[in-house]
Amino acid sequence: MSTHKTFLVISALGRDHPGLVNDLSRTILEQGCNIEDSRMTVLGGEFAAILLVEGKWNTLAKVENALPELERSLGLTITSKRTGERERNTDKVPYAVDVIAMDHPGIVNNLAGFFAERQINIEDLATNTYAAAHTGTPMFAVHMTVGIPASTHIATLREEFMDYCDGLNLDAVLEPLKS
Template identity: 60%
Template sequence: MHNNLLVISALGEDRPGLVDELTRLISEAGCNIEESRMTVLGGEFAAIALVAGRWNQLAKLETTLPGLQRRLGLTVETRRTERSRREGELLPYTVEVVCLDQPGVVHQLSNFFGLREIAIRDLATTTYSAAYTGTPMFSVHMTVDVPARMQIARLREDFLDFCDELNLDAVIEPAKA
């Protein structure tokens, strides 16, 4: 059974084969990737993965990662972890926001949820040019954990009012499984 967990983060200059090399090392150690995010930001490859395995498999993986780091010029960090133990009943909600590209949007959104003690579980942003006009646009996708005791209708109303004030087009809805 894979009940030991390791988080691996890797960052380095992007080039073909990085995902193959990293996942091969994980597989050869007998470990399994449970969750991961891998992307290119600017000219840099960035990856973070939650890897499961028996303690000896994770130890083997940890000893082989420095070689990968040297060979591929990556900065690799690892940290042992445990399964998440979220306090109380939490309801996952998806938040989608689109607006003109402007500084501070992520901070304003995180502050809105933070003040209400709503944790952000996942966050992804992107910039793009609007069709036809080429206007710089900004998109935010996040998953938040809403305490079950919270009045969802009130939260939704407050959130949409908040977004209207900032001229953000937004949707908040229960996350789909």
């Protein structure tokens, strides 16, 4: 008996209004599928979602067939793509990276470049801006999860990362991911 799961990745983007998550999740549930993982947020005035939907091949087909009507009724742009299970890479160690700095262009690109040069995969990334307490200074925060090759000397990497961030005036933390 196969335990191979089948998935559908759905992305949705459109003007934000109440009820979007309810309608989107209800449609998936009514077709006999389950949301296994998701990210949903409002960016500017736009609702943005990316969902990993799990189901049998035929129930995923029902979701795919329901998407055009859902797109029309909710005023969203929806795309989808079939995918398989994620390969678990046992030679990668998950680490959390948190960076805070005064907001300025290029922070994400600089961080991505640091990790890309070292063949370290960014597996999850979220950013946000906010006003600093008391001063109102525009601040920028980055939280990411990276997969560090097990062969990497962590103390050396941490030292290189901290020096790199100090050079860019970024406050940073690199620590093992806590479950």
